[in-house]
Amino acid sequence: MGPYDDAAHFLYEKGVVLARDGEEAQAVEDAVRAHFTATEGLVPDHVRRDGPRHNRTGVTRIRVGDPTEGTDTVPHALRALREAEDRQGRRLAARNHVVHIAVNACPSDEPVPVPRTQPANPAAAEGRYDADSAARVLVVDTGLVSDHRDYPLLAHTTGDVEPAETGADGVLRQYAGHGTFIAGILAAVAPNTDVTVRNTLSDAGAILESEFGARLFEAVDEGGWPDIISLSAGTTTEGTDGLIGLDAFMRELRAQRTLLVAAAGNNSSNARFWPAAYADLPEYADSVVSVGALSADGESEACFSNHGPWVRVYAPGERLTSALTGFAAPVPYIYQHSTYDACRFGFDYACTCRLPRRTGVLSEGRENTGAKPHQVMFDGLAQWSGTSFAAPVVAGLVAARMTARQEYDPRAARDGLLASATHSTEVRGVRATVLRPPTWSPAAAADPAVPV
Known part of the structure; x- marks a missing residue:
């Protein structure tokens, strides 16, 4: 990949x-x-x-x-x-693709623990939750950790609990907490939001295309069509026609007022990543917005972010801080992948390919170096990177605009948000629109090692 x-x-x-x-x-x-x-x-x-x-x-x-x-x-x-x-x-026919959460099938980044005392980034915006006026956001992802409500920002978040956060050895499973992390970002950017998280991608963050459309219908049927769907999953394909398995869902989405906010993917590629790339098809441009990730300083695209004319907007997506678990007890995690001596995508800043340094159990040649994989303890908060997390930033900004301006139509709120955007950045020689939450702060370069 x-x-x-x-x-x-x-x-x-x-x-x-x-x-x-x-x-x-x-x-x-x-x-x-x-x-x-x-x-x-x-x-x-x-x-x-x-x-x-x-x-x-x-x-x-x-x-x-x-x-x-x-x-x-x-x-x-x-x-x-x-x-x-x-x-x-x-x-007439196509492959049955594997749709996976947008941290890449082989992730460019894994979460890093941060102290409980470190504030969320984006930090919680001003405002309070009001059930009568809250925007409704559906997160289609990995579900919620069982103690998510111990994290104050998620006190009124609802949805599915992940069936198994840890393995038989008590170690946090790969991708566990992904949906919780996203919900925390949404709640920070848009406090007056009803966030529902569905455990659609509980099988290692992946699902077959042939099953995905039906699961999306189930998700919206359970609570009705929401204002916004935040989706941090997708796949590339051979062509430019989208996914046969999502044809019916996308047609119904188009007929609703719901806005789909979809992550652009993390292959550092201009290959279209679906369903985010539906934003570039004229018949779906009104109902889908595709989101790429900015680097930790917010000045350029993140090294891992997909790009191209089909990516509509970029938002902070590198080294964000949110809830990975609740606060009931620390839980261990063992890294699966190692960092690189240089950015594997050719960028020259201190990206997450390089820092913080770690060794993972799946790294080639690890057994020959004598290096041991890093085990860390998560005690609530984490720092994580990916277009997976840039997407809920944009979803939150749309939701916040809806409630602040009492706008009923999320698509109109999206249009107003993009029209009023004052920031842009150059992505591969082309100016691209940038959205940054007021409570987001540029992240400092990571420490050179992950604490064991």
Whole structure:
């Protein structure tokens, strides 16, 4: 994963393609079976529907290979469909992508503990919570830690509790607290906000595209369509058409007044990251805003942030401070990835690729160096980086504008916020709009080591 390997920009399920229900699914099945019949070594009987044919997402899973075989037949199936797609003038099938929280499938950063006495960054804005006038924000993420209400800013936050914050060894699981961290940022930027966090991405922060659309519908059905959805997950793809698995949800979103605020992803790439990239499609530009991350000093894009004309705005996303756990008891965490001697994306500032220094259990060659992985203790607050956290900053700013100005329409609030923005920065030679919360402070360079 990253900017230098175009062949590894996305993950997908082997042996399965997605098609829209009805005639298109049948056309895909017939075309692939005919192709496999004429292709040596591929068995046409393996082409079959896999799962329900009709559901609210309007998507059919079609298995195009034997899952026990080592060969991945998806590329063969998609090649067989190109002529049929050219005739119909639209894409008929695509891979079943893995949608993952936007800290990269191999994260560029992991959380760092900070003292309880260190203030949140962004700090809590002035104002109080009022249930009658609060903006409603839905966070689709990893859920809440069980003791989240011990953190004052999250006292009225609701939603799903993560099913397992720690493993059998009592160590905090990777990505645990991700949704709680996001909720803390939202509550700090916009105190008069009803934040609901859903545990949609509880499986290591990832979900198959074929399941994601249905889970999004479940999330909005449970409490009704909110003012804002904050989503810090997505995937890159081969094309520029979006995700078949989200077609139905995105059409319904467009018909609502809800605003989707989506993270742009952390591959330091200009490859479109969906669903954030829907912001660049004319039919969805009104209902989606895509958010890249600023560096810790707020003066440029963060080294890891995706970029390109499809990214609508940049907000602080490096070394933010929020709640990772509640305050009931300290909990250990073991780093999975090591830092680098130099920024792996080629930037020359003290980025999170480099600092704070640490060794992780998944690092290549660790066993040859004698280095031991760092274990740290989290006692409530953490410092974390990613477009995952820039997105809720923008969601919070839109929510705060709605309540301050008594605006009913979150899309109009977004438009007013962007129109009144006074800051910009140069991202790869192009001026980009910047939003910074009034309570956000530039973060100092990290200490050279993580405390053990």
